Amino acid sequence: MADKQYAIVLDTKKCLNCKACTVACKFENFVPVGDDTYRIWVTEMPLQGKFPRLHQEYQPSQCQHCENAPCEKVCPTKATFRTREGVVLVDYKKCILCKACMAACPYDARFVSDLHEAVEKCTFCMHRVSEGREPACVETCPTKVRVFGDMNDPASDAARLLSSRQHYQLKPEKNTRPRLFYLA
Amino acid sequence: MIGNKMTRRKFLGISAASAAGVAFAPALTRVVRASEKTNDYSILPKGKREFIASNCDMCVNKCGIICEVVEGKLHKINPNPKNIKSRGMLCAKGNAGAALPYSPDRLKTPLLRTGKRGEGKWKEISWDEAFKLVAKNLADLKEKYQNRSCVAFASTEGFQEEFYYYLVNSFGSMNTVRHTTLCLSSNIQGWSSVFGVFPDADLQHAEYVIMLGSDRAQALITPDSVDFQRFKPKGQKLIVLDPRFTETAAKADRWYPVKPRTDQAFVLALINVIISENLYDHAFVETYTYGFEELKNLVVEYTPEWAQAKCEIPADEIRQIAREFAYHAPRSVIYPGRRSAFYPNEVYIRQTFAILAAICGCWDTIGAVVPKSSVKLNMHNVIFPFFMLSQPRVDKQAVGLVKDVVPDSVACPMVGTGLPVDSCAFLSEKDGSWGSFREAVLQDNPYPVRGFFCFKQNPVQSVPNVQKTLTMFEKMEFICVIEQQMSDTAWYADLVLPHSTYLESWDPVHNLGGIEPIVEFRQPVIKPLFDTKTMFEIAGGIIHEMVKIPSLWDDIEPADFEAFKKDILEGVLDKPIVEYIQHQVLEYPGAFEELLKEGFYTPDGGKARYGSTRNPDFRFKTKTGKIELFNERYKEFGLFPLPKYCEPSALPGPDQYRFLVGRTAWNTHTSTQNNPYLWEIQKENTIWINTAEAKKLGISQGDEVRVKSKVSEQTIKAYVTEKIRPDCVFYVNGWGRQSPWMSQIYKRGASESEILEDVLDTISGSMCMHETFVTITKI
Numbered sequence: 001m002a003d004k005q006y007a008i009v010l011d012t013k014k015c016l017n018c019k020a021c022t023v024a025c026k027f028e029n030f031v032p033v034g035d036d037t038y039r040i041w042v043t044e045m046p047l048q049g050k051f052p053r054l055h056q057e058y059q060p061s062q063c064q065h066c067e068n069a070p071c072e073k074v075c076p077t078k079a080t081f082r083t084r085e086g087v088v089l090v091d092y093k094k095c096i097l098c099k100a101c102m103a104a105c106p107y108d109a110r111f112v113s114d115l116h117e118a119v120e121k122c123t124f125c126m127h128r129v130s131e132g133r134e135p136a137c138v139e140t141c142p143t144k145v146r147v148f149g150d151m152n153d154p155a156s157d158a159a160r161l162l163s164s165r166q167h168y169q170l171k172p173e174k175n176t177r178p179r180l181f182y183l184a
Numbered sequence: 185m186i187g188n189k190m191t192r193r194k195f196l197g198i199s200a201a202s203a204a205g206v207a208f209a210p211a212l213t214r215v216v217r218a219s220e221k222t223n224d225y226s227i228l229p230k231g232k233r234e235f236i237a238s239n240c241d242m243c244v245n246k247c248g249i250i251c252e253v254v255e256g257k258l259h260k261i262n263p264n265p266k267n268i269k270s271r272g273m274l275c276a277k278g279n280a281g282a283a284l285p286y287s288p289d290r291l292k293t294p295l296l297r298t299g300k301r302g303e304g305k306w307k308e309i310s311w312d313e314a315f316k317l318v319a320k321n322l323a324d325l326k327e328k329y330q331n332r333s334c335v336a337f338a339s340t341e342g343f344q345e346e347f348y349y350y351l352v353n354s355f356g357s358m359n360t361v362r363h364t365t366l367c368l369s370s371n372i373q374g375w376s377s378v379f380g381v382f383p384d385a386d387l388q389h390a391e392y393v394i395m396l397g398s399d400r401a402q403a404l405i406t407p408d409s410v411d412f413q414r415f416k417p418k419g420q421k422l423i424v425l426d427p428r429f430t431e432t433a434a435k436a437d438r439w440y441p442v443k444p445r446t447d448q449a450f451v452l453a454l455i456n457v458i459i460s461e462n463l464y465d466h467a468f469v470e471t472y473t474y475g476f477e478e479l480k481n482l483v484v485e486y487t488p489e490w491a492q493a494k495c496e497i498p499a500d501e502i503r504q505i506a507r508e509f510a511y512h513a514p515r516s517v518i519y520p521g522r523r524s525a526f527y528p529n530e531v532y533i534r535q536t537f538a539i540l541a542a543i544c545g546c547w548d549t550i551g552a553v554v555p556k557s558s559v560k561l562n563m564h565n566v567i568f569p570f571f572m573l574s575q576p577r578v579d580k581q582a583v584g585l586v587k588d589v590v591p592d593s594v595a596c597p598m599v600g601t602g603l604p605v606d607s608c609a610f611l612s613e614k615d616g617s618w619g620s621f622r623e624a625v626l627q628d629n630p631y632p633v634r635g636f637f638c639f640k641q642n643p644v645q646s647v648p649n650v651q652k653t654l655t656m657f658e659k660m661e662f663i664c665v666i667e668q669q670m671s672d673t674a675w676y677a678d679l680v681l682p683h684s685t686y687l688e689s690w691d692p693v694h695n696l697g698g699i700e701p702i703v704e705f706r707q708p709v710i711k712p713l714f715d716t717k718t719m720f721e722i723a724g725g726i727i728h729e730m731v732k733i734p735s736l737w738d739d740i741e742p743a744d745f746e747a748f749k750k751d752i753l754e755g756v757l758d759k760p761i762v763e764y765i766q767h768q769v770l771e772y773p774g775a776f777e778e779l780l781k782e783g784f785y786t787p788d789g790g791k792a793r794y795g796s797t798r799n800p801d802f803r804f805k806t807k808t809g810k811i812e813l814f815n816e817r818y819k820e821f822g823l824f825p826l827p828k829y830c831e832p833s834a835l836p837g838p839d840q841y842r843f844l845v846g847r848t849a850w851n852t853h854t855s856t857q858n859n860p861y862l863w864e865i866q867k868e869n870t871i872w873i874n875t876a877e878a879k880k881l882g883i884s885q886g887d888e889v890r891v892k893s894k895v896s897e898q899t900i901k902a903y904v905t906e907k908i909r910p911d912c913v914f915y916v917n918g919w920g921r922q923s924p925w926m927s928q929i930y931k932r933g934a935s936e937s938e939i940l941e942d943v944l945d946t947i948s949g950s951m952c953m954h955e956t957f958v959t960i961t962k963i
Contacts, residue, residue: 014413016401017431018849023279023861027260030227033860047429051874051906052441056434089225115227123225140263142273142404143414 003084004150006124007179008135009161010060014143017042017058021137021146028125028136030115037111039063039122040137060137060145063088063109063122064170064178071101071110079118086179087126092118106174124148151179231255236709237264237783241686242277242284243852244341245406246696248783249274249281251687251709258282258687258710264783268700268790271410276850280861284685285713289669289858289927291682292714301657302676304924311717311725314681319729321662322355323736325635332356332574335635335662336625338643343691343706344683344719347757348639348666351723354730354752356571359578359633364615366646370948371524373610374534377815378542380805381555384408384699385517386792388415389551392512394423394505396447396537398521401431403847405522407698421512423505425450425497427844428872428914429907438501441909444842444954445526445831446495448533450502451518452829453491455540456483457506465513465545471800473542475814475826482826494829513544515551526954528591528603528832531947535815536827542811548797556697557793559786562770566751572739575631578624579608579616579949585623589944591833591955601832602824608949609821617949618647619942625656634661639719640683644672644922645854648940648951649895666722669858670925684716690761691718693768693779700790705765705779720764724757823947833943833955836911840957841877843893843939844914854918858926868933869919870903873960874912878904881960888963891915891934893956895941898934899963913960 025031025040040062048055065088072080072088079094080101090101095118102110102119113120125135129148133139138146149158161167166184169177233254240247240261248267252260261282263274284290294314299305309317325334337352339345340363352360364372372382387393388411400409412422413435424436425447433439442450458464459480469476488499488506509516518537524530546552575581587605594601608617625633636657643653657663657676665677674680691706717725730736731753737745756764769775775785796802803809807816819825836842850865851857857866871891873883883889887902891913900915908914920935943955 013435016404016409016413016849018402018404019276019865020274020279020849022865023276023850024260024274026861027279027282029225033864035864047906049906051429051876051908051910052439054429054433054439054906056429058431058434125225127225127228136260136262139265139272140274140279142271142275142410144272 002152005086005152006065006129007086007149007151007158007162007181008124008138009147009149009158009167009181009183010145011147011183012057012059012145013183015042015058015060015145016143017044018142020140020142021060024136024140025122028128029123032114037113039109039120059182061107061109061170062180063105064107064176064180065122065124066176066178068175068177070104070106070174070176074100074104076100083126087124089123089126090119090121092116092120095119106171106176228254228259229257236707237781238687238706238709239704239783240274240278240281241342241706242281242856243404245270245404246343246704247274247278247406248704249278253709256710258285266782267702267784268786269696269698269702270406271414273406273410275404276862276865277852277856280856280859281687283859283861284668285687285710287669287859289925290714291667291669291674291680292716293682295680297678301663301678302922304675306680311715314679315725315729317679318664318726319733319736321635321664322730323733325661326355326573327735329632329634330573331631332571333358333577334631334633335359335637336361336621336633337637337639338362338641339639340641342640343694345639346692347719347723350752350757351637351726353568354723354727354748355736356569356574358574358576359616359621360614361616361618361621362614363641363646364612365617365619365948365950366525367523368525369612369615370530370945370950371520371522371534373948374524374531375520375538376805377531377535377818378538378806378812379547379555383520383553383555384697385519385553386551386699387411387517389417389515390420390517391417391515391551392421392509393517393519394425394509395432395519395521396425396442396451397524397526398519399426399430399432399846401435402849403522404849421508427909427912428846430846431849440497443494443496443909444844444912445833448529448536448827449486449491449494449829450497451536451540452483452486452827453488453502454506454509455479455536455543456486457488457503458510458540458543459483461507463507463510464543468545468547469543472547472811474806474808474810474812476543478826479539479543479813482828486829509540510544514546514549516544516546517541517551517553518546520553525945525950526952528594528943528945528952528955529601529830530945530950530952532602532824532827539813539827542813547811549794554699554794555797557699557701557796558695558697559701559703560771561693561695561703561768564756564764564767566756567747568752569740569744569748577611577613577616577621578630578633579620580611581624581630585627585629586620586944586946588623589619589942590946591943591952593834594832594946601830602828603832604822604946607946608944609823609947611949615949617944618643619944619951620949622647622652622656622942625659626652632659634659636660636663637666638664638673638677639666642671642673642854644676645918645935645937647942648937648953648956649942650935650937651895652942653937666719670923671854672922672926675923675925681722682714682716683722684712684718688712688716689718690765692761692765693785699792699794700786701793702784702786702790703769704784707780718761720757720761724753727753727757833952836957839959841913841960842911842954843956843958844908844912845936845953846914846916848916851916851918857918857921858928860928863928868901868929869915870901871934871960872903872905872908872914874908874910875904875906877910878902881962883960883962890961890963891939891958892961893939893941893958896938898939900934913958
């Protein structure tokens with residue numbers, strides 16, 4: 001049987017910019033309070049237009065769990081690795097805090113963790129997923145912007161969205177092949 | 185990694201909030217340092233792990249929560265996916281609740297003031313001493329003024345509030361004052377004038393929605409904030425009117441930066457088009473409503489062209505919206521929303537909304553506005569003594585006082601505004617009116633009020649014109665505040681009693697109202713961390729001391745005193761609160777167990793209830809028993825029976841801006857800003873100024889500006905943006921704090937209650953928070 005291939009599909013048009021996801025992530029993953037310590041965040045995209053013809057979108061973002069992950073390539077100790085399910089993780093034991101991955105990441109998704117004494121970032125809440133629970137950000141969202149699932153399972157909500165809706169990835173020019181898909 | 189810092193800051197899009205000058209040390213209790221490097225990604229401490237269902241108390245919504253507790257310590261609050269009201273969501277505040285019990289700023293023991301009021305000198309005392317002290321002060325005040333209503337009791341909604349009322353009713357004061365007149369009392373009054381009740385909107389089935397002045401994407405209300413994006417039917421259209429481009433406006437199919445206070449003109453024109461083009465629901469109007477002909481005559485003059493001149497929305501677009509609204513009826517919603525404390529004629533504005541719904545038959549059916557349903561609970565039928573020495577409410581009696589707080593234009597040429605100037609027309613006995621209550625107390629009219637109790641409310645930050653509140657405090661001989669942290673109101677108290685958090689206590693069962701009926705309760709998810717108590721325990725403690733003082737019971741019959749002790753103390757407060765809760769759901773077998781397991785209970789699976797009033801014989805709670813387009817009671821009271829348009833207030837002067845109020849999704853009024861996980865989202869407030877206006881004033885992004893109103897001035901940083909009308913400015917409530925014990929946010933940003941003038945809507949007694957005009961100058 002093929003391995004599960006995890007992904008998150010986002011319908012950002014539903015995002016309220018309420019920040020529920022970022023706070024849920026901090027508690028779930030023991031991420032300390034601080035402006036430099038976010039595994040996930042919500043960007044207010046630039047306001048378009050002039051008063052009174054305005055348009056604005058809000059874009060949640062995070063580690064994109066790239067299939068072609070620059071962070072993995074530059075890591076001198078192989079601390080950053082991809083699991084069989086396509087989840088990019090950091091082996092904290094191997095991390096020597098050289099920060100090459102932080103520089104290489106096109107999404108600015110990594111930071112130094114005092115807790116782990118290593119570089120850390122989103123893990124897709126694999127400790128929750130292994131218990132059959134959704135990632136904290138997915139679960140807490142009022143409008144369920146994020147859908148987490150197995151791309152290899154055509155019956156999963158994530159796979160169904162990907163096969164039925166137009167979508168895009170962030171910074172395609174970097175050829176990173178992210179596992180986060182944004183619905184158009 | 186400075187570079188990294190800068191990019192991340194940009195990423196977060198928090199340009200509106202400036203960086204704090206000091207680095208924040210994470211709350212100690214949250215740090216779980218791995219003893220050695222590990223790859224256990226959850227790094228949960230090992231030990232007993234539980235998932236306990238309860239309900240949130242970070243705002244009014246009471247969303248279902250599942251608390252993950254490890255070895256007795258709360259790790260994470262998760263949403264309860266089964267809860268039919270919160271629909272499986274938990275917002276930033278709800279998540280941040282997990283830090284609340286462990287906050288270093290919590291009140292941990294009763295505190296007695298030793299220095300001057302507001303000086304911050306306190307002595308820790310025991311609960312025994314505190315209870316004795318409260319009882320003695322109540323007895324002294326009663327003896328001195330020979331009137332139990334000389335002590336006022338302020339509170340806001342919450343599951344423990346009923347026990348505060350056990351205290352109020354055991355003492356016998358009539359002067360209670362709640363949050364409602366700072367929030368939605370005019371909304372309730374306006375909708376009820378038509379339908380007899382204040383309904384909800386069925387947003388998950390509506391095809392067409394008009395939201396006026398409601399920011400459901402940020403001012404979160406469940407289930408509406410979920411439904412309007414997650415569950416909206418395909419093709420649903422959303423029309424938003426708001427002077428600000430809010431997150432809700434960003435979701436709208438059409439957004440109109442309506443000229444403030446003219447929403448009514450827009451809705452009157454919709455009614456005009458719908459009637460003149462014969463688009464209304466004839467059968468519904470015929471069967472259920474009263475006064476259609478009078479309404480028809482009233483709106484003849486309110487053409488779209490007339491409205492365009494008022495509200496600045498093009499007439500042809502008003503026509504189009506009217507036709508679309510009627511086309512989609514009854515699955516069309518004119519959204520009742522929540523807070524309506526904006527303008528002096530707000531009741532008429534809301535009455536107009538309700539009338540639009542009524543003539544299109546958008547009532548009590550799928551996709552319309554629908555009356556709230558509830559679950560019948562087994563009440564504790566306690567009867568409190570009738571005290572001879574209880575005088576009626578001050579704000580009910582003090583005829584003439586409201587003149588001090590109505591806008592000049594109403595007070596002077598009052599003819600034609602439809603607003604009373606002598607006293608408020610409809611005051612709730614329990615809610616009172618903050619504006620006229622405070623005025624009456626300040627003037628000792630009709631009698632002195634010299635004691636003040638406050639539970640869960642923070643009038644120093646929430647009631648406009650804070651100087652008046654502080655002057656009112658100066659009149660008080662005893663101030664007692666029951667709080668979790670040292671709020672700005674607690675800071676001025678004589679005695680502060682620490683209340684337990686919602687995560688440490690049992691709370692009784694309550695209906696939440698809604699289209700889908702549901703009851704909730706709370707159970708402790710962790711053991712109390714400090715020497716705090718719940719209102720249930722505090723009421724019991726104080727009343728036990730009160731019964732020891734004979735003078736407190738000399739104006740009732742001795743038999744009533746014995747019955748009181750038996751019913752109130754032995755019957756309720758001396759028993760475990762769990763028995764109280766079990767009694768409430770006695771009629772539903774298995775309900776208590778269901779509450780323990782799920783945190784909520786619904787007798788029939790929580791199915792939506794439609795149509796209970798759609799029966800020609802149904803009697804609505806109006807004078808005629810019909811849906812009143814023409815209000816007979818208003819006519820009796822000398823008010824407008826029909827929502828005639830008038831502009832009962834002045835306009836900003838040439839250099840002035842209208843000050844607007846609003847919310848963010850990550851703070852509740854003034855109660856959550858000190859939570860570190862919310863503080864990191866916004867570290868102070870900033871004032872929204874339109875780009876073109878800022879340019880005129882020479883103000884750039886982040887500049888410090890002085891905001892000056894008739895009553896005060898504040899200093900705040902500018903947020904220059906296209907997202908607001910040029911004639912308005914806005915900053916959010918909850919900042920500019922006076923209490924140094926709010927360590928994270930003390931003196932950050934500007935206070936809303938300082939800058940706002942106190943202007944009164946004299947029909948509902950509500951404050952009018954969009955009636956303050958300010959000047960802005962660069963510092």
